[in-house]
Amino acid sequence: MESAIVIGGGITGFSIAYNLAKRGVKTTLLEKKYPSSGSTGRCSGGIRNQWSREHEIKLARESIKVLEKLSAELNFNILFRQGGHIILAEDEKSMNNLVKDTETQRDVNVRTEILNQDQIKRILPFVDITKIVGGTLNRKEGVCHPFSLLYGYQQSFKKLGGKVLKFTKAEKLDIRNSKVEGVKTNKNTFEADFVVVAAGAYSKELLKTIGINIQSKVLKTEILATEPLKFFIKPMVLCKPSMLFFNQTIRGEVIGGASEPSNEGYNLDSSLEFLRTFSKKLRNIAPPLRRVKVLRSWAGLQEFSPDESPIYGKTEIQNLYIACADSGKAFTFAPKIGEYFAELITEGQTSWDMTPFSLKRFEKKINQNH
Ligand SMILES: Cc1cc2nc3c(=O)[nH]c(=O)nc-3n(C[C@H](O)[C@H](O)[C@H](O)COP(=O)(O)OP(=O)(O)OC[C@H]3O[C@@H](n4cnc5c(N)ncnc54)[C@H](O)[C@@H]3O)c2cc1C
Known part of the structure; x- marks a missing residue:
């Protein structure tokens, strides 16, 4: 059985962790404080489709479709109200x-x-x-209660065998031969086949320690x-x-x-x-x-991020994935992003082109400017 560690107990981390567990990946979520203590528990819960760029509009559109069925799937009322x-x-x-x-x-x-x-x-x-x-x-847009959505994911994640480790801070990513092997925390070191950094605004600090510089x-x-x-x-x-x-x-x-x-x-x-x-x-x-x-x-x-769109996808380190630079939109995007990450990690590709969200889009611009 393949294993994964998801760093960050916000809506992005929980959506990814739940979808990985649903696909049979043995998943552990590490949270340095308690679930929802980051931006998720502080946001207004708006689910918005009215963006300017196609890839963002499509992602929001797909997230809304997920949310429309999610209470039934999770057997938990996520309090999604489509008042527009x-x-x-x-x-x-x-x-x-x-x-x-x-x-x-x-x-x-x-x-x-x-x-x-x-x-x-x-x-x-x-x-x-x-x-x-x-x-x-x-009229399809609306508001979803941030705590209900997160707790809904958390409950189903645990039922699927997922582990949530609170007050467990990821301090270092264990990289060997350009491949991630695990995560060192303030408590233990955990090994895993895949690691996802979804630590919100703190992701960049962790990624900096392995030479990945997020310009945000x-x-x-x-x-x-x-x-x-x-x-x-x-x-x-x-x-x-x-x-x-x-x-x-x-x-x-x-x-x-x-x-x-x-x-x-x-x-x-x-x-x-x-x-x-x-x-x-x-x-x-x-x-x-x-x-x-x-x-x-x-x-x-x-x-x-420089183009005010989140960063989602692979990194240059094998089996290390990132979901950060929320740009004020990640609560809306999280429900579908969880599904895409689970596809990406278990199948190596997604049913939808995620490259407009990749970290590489900024590397290209930096190279072009030199
Ligand atoms: C006032 C406000 C209003 C907003 N309104 C909206 C809105 O209407 N619609 C919308 O789509 N978005 C909105 N947003 C943005 C939205 O809140 C975020 O995009 C979203 O919640 C990000 O979720 P996340 O899971 O990526 O990050 P977070 O919710 O921040 O979760 C990251 C988690 O990682 C943990 N963590 C950090 N470092 C480590 C570590 N080293 N080890 C372990 N754990 C760690 C943190 O404690 C945190 O719990 C709003 C934001 C704010 C502040």
Whole structure:
């Protein structure tokens, strides 16, 4: 029986680990803290199809198909709600970009509607339409509860014989003759036929120790939750170019952020500045929400690759695979990525071309520039 180690107990690691175990690979997942302690447990759970590039749109489209059936497969309610995503354009330039994106999306069978101000008012009556030019809506998109999705995978992974080792930090990858043989942790050394590094924003630190340099920026993203309110926001809302986003959870809290640029680094402190910026942006678009009380705020990390798309696939080291540089999209992509990694590892190839996500795409550019 072949064996694998997956490093990282976020949604990417668990989706890959579950799919490997499903294919009969003896799989151990190593997590330096506890499952969901990274970006997964801090994200807003948006599942979005409205991207600009074909390969990302296709991957999101396939992930949505997985999510639609996953509660039944895992026998666990992952709380996936397809209320749609609405993107509001605050200026003409953003509207033109959105319209262009809908054409690319249509080319790969993703149907996104273009909305005028009146149509938006009917869906979001609390929005001040004088502040927006128009928008787009994709009804297949939605929100999935991050903890439910992760725990669903974890439960089925364990039922399939998978092992989850908490508070076990991967410290070194054991490479011999350009092949990975195992992982040294703060506790033991584990041998395995295959190793997947899915340690979120910390993957690059581990990979650096074996000479793989990921060119990416790690940035803090802050987010907050309000007091619970009677349900009134069906789709998740994103505004461009302000990057304000918000949705309402099943408990009624409004969860939102503003994706403000922050300094590079691993700092996770909440700031008063974020509360001010978010409130200002929200009040501008949705004036009736100005009196809603904020209950708590927190922050998570997002790691952006140079083209703001994740890195998925093989490395130059035999049997070593990576899934990192989430670029703020890996929660959406994880359900299908798990299936692709399991195919790649057990069959040596995937039923779909993953090269647009490969690490090699950056190496080529670096070589071309020299
Ligand atoms: C505020 C916010 C909102 C977001 N909203 C969305 C959204 O709406 N939609 C979307 O698609 N994405 C969203 N994202 C991005 C999304 O959260 C991430 O892309 C996704 O959760 C990444 O999952 P992951 O499993 O790759 O990484 P993580 O969830 O970070 O998991 C990595 C795990 O590896 C562990 N680890 C690290 N180093 C080691 C080591 N050496 N040994 C063992 N374990 C280790 C960590 O403790 C962590 O648990 C958002 C992110 C933030 C911060």
